[in-house]
Amino acid sequence: MNKILYPCDICNNEEFILFKEKKGFFGDVTSIVTCSNCSLTFLNPRVNKTIETLYEHRKFKPLQGKNKNSRLNLFAFGMSLLKSHVTKGTILDVAMNDGTFLNTLSSSDWNRYGIEDSKLAYEYCSDKFDFKSFHTNVHECNFPNNFFDVISLWDVLNRSPLPSRNITSMNRLLKEDGYFLVSFEAPTRVLFRGVNHYFTPFTFNKLLTREGYKSVEFYYIEDTGDEIYHKQKVNLNENNLKESKIGHYIAIFQKIKN
Ligand SMILES: [Zn+2]
Numbered sequence: 001m002n003k004i005l006y007p008c009d010i011c012n013n014e015e016f017i018l019f020k021e022k023k024g025f026f027g028d029v030t031s032i033v034t035c036s037n038c039s040l041t042f043l044n045p046r047v048n049k050t051i052e053t054l055y056e057h058r059k060f061k062p063l064q065g066k067n068k069n070s071r072l073n074l075f076a077f078g079m080s081l082l083k084s085h086v087t088k089g090t091i092l093d094v095a096m097n098d099g100t101f102l103n104t105l106s107s108s109d110w111n112r113y114g115i116e117d118s119k120l121a122y123e124y125c126s127d128k129f130d131f132k133s134f135h136t137n138v139h140e141c142n143f144p145n146n147f148f149d150v151i152s153l154w155d156v157l158n159r160s161p162l163p164s165r166n167i168t169s170m171n172r173l174l175k176e177d178g179y180f181l182v183s184f185e186a187p188t189r190v191l192f193r194g195v196n197h198y199f200t201p202f203t204f205n206k207l208l209t210r211e212g213y214k215s216v217e218f219y220y221i222e223d224t225g226d227e228i229y230h231k232q233k234v235n236l237n238e239n240n241l242k243e244s245k246i247g248h249y250i251a252i253f254q255k256i257k258n
Contacts, residue, residue, distance in 0.1 A: 006046065009164050009197070010207050013037040016044065019198075032198065038206060039239060041187075041198040046161040060120040062098040066225030073228050074154070074221070075101045078181050078250050081217040082150065085179060085252065089149030092173065094138055094166075095156045099125035107131070113148070115141055138169040146175045155248075157204075158184040158197045167211045176257045180213065186220070186247030201249065202239035213253040222246050 007014045016033035019041050033044045063071055088109035093102050096114030098121060105112055112131035115138070116122040122135040134141060151170055157163040174180070187198045199207075205215050215236060222230040223246060234249065 006162060008035040008038060008040050009042070009162055010040045010203065010210060011035065011038040038203065039200075040203045040207075041200075041241060043196050046196045060098075060118055060124070062124060063100055068100065070223055070225045071100055071154075072104065073223050073226075074183060074248060074250065075104050077219075077221060077228060077231070078152070078154075078183065078252075079104075081219065081250065081252055082179065082181055085216060085254070086149055090147060091150040091152065092143070092148045093152045093154075094170070095153070096125060096133065097121055097154075099129045099131070099133070101152060101154060102131045103129055113143070138166055138173070141173075143173055145172050146178075148173050148178060149175055150179045150181055152181040154183050155185055157182060158195050158199055161196050163197060163207060164211060167208070167213075171211070171255075174255055176255060178255050179216075180208070180251075180253040180255075182253065183248055183250045186242045186244040186249065198241055199249070200239045200241055201234045201236050201251075204249070204251070205236045208253045212256050214256055215251060216254050217250075217252040219250050221248050221250060223248075 013035050015036045017036055019032040019034045021029065021031045031044050032041060034041045090111040091102075091105065091113065093112075093114045096102060096116050099114060102112045102114050107130070114125060114131060114133045115136050116125065116133065117137050119135055122133060125133040151174055157166060160166050170180075184199055184204065185195070201218055205218070208215070218234040218236060220232045220234050220242070221228050222244065
């Protein structure tokens with residue numbers, strides 16, 4: 001059994017049940033384990049590579065074709081959910097990749113900021129787009145406290161080795177009653193893509209609730225690349241890892257005022 005890199009990120013438990021073994025993103029054999037207490041499922045050991053290393057491995061390339069269409073559909077669906085809560089303000093896209101998401105937002109409604117760990121991706125965005133882009137991450141960025149109305153994280157938290165740490169850093173940046181717009185993939189889509197956490201709606205909600213957020217929207221969608229053909233409101237007690245090659249969860253969480 002490999003050494004556990006960290007205790008469970010939700011409940012700090014250190015006892016796990018083997019879920020399955022798999023070949024990791026970097027060719028290593030690793031296991032996926034489930035926390036015996038809260039049922040969070042994650043890689044053991046977790047991949048602790050920076051996004052820069054991931055891009056060096058796979059080369060940064062702007063999205064195109066069906067991949068780009070699929071992201072555009074996901075972004076549009078996310079924004080349609082957000083619309084009933086907030087329609088304009090200051091937004092931060094974390095790990096903005098090639099900037100496609102921020103570029104879809106109207107600059108008259110949204111004051112747009114993007115951060116990216118990858119220098120190549122950051123340079124691409126700052127050359128191409130007029131939104132504000134920064135080569136940094138949520139821990140090191142120096143935006144003022146309570147600055148953003150919305151922080152978006154497209155398939156970011158499930159890749160992080162310690163999502164709770166990311167959320168803690170973002171807490172400072174988000175206004176009281178601000179929103180997280182988040183997505184993560186259904187598990188089998190991502191077995192070989194450096195994902196650390198295999199969230200279910202139940203475990204994802206548990207993580208965010210513990211950090212002081214409440215779920216206001218939570219959906220499961222499937223798309224063909226060209227269109228979303230299945231949308232389903234999610235039950236937050238749903239705790240089976242939904243095996244799907246094409247499924248995405250998308251959710252909005254609001255910060256609870258303290
Ligand atoms: Zn746990």
